[in-house]
Amino acid sequence: MYIVTAKEMYDINHYTMHEIGMDGRLLMENAGRAVRDKVVEVVDS
DSSP states (O other): OOOOOOHHHHHHHHHHIIIIIOOHHHHHHEEEEEHHHHHHHHHHH
């Protein structure tokens, strides 16, 4: 897993939304799903 700074995450989000064209809501939905998946993985182990 690669950990980024707040500035790096801002830049990644900005690029994804403005250059690639992904809607910010979809981006956040995907992030939330990834967090949920990780929590389930940790709790189930």
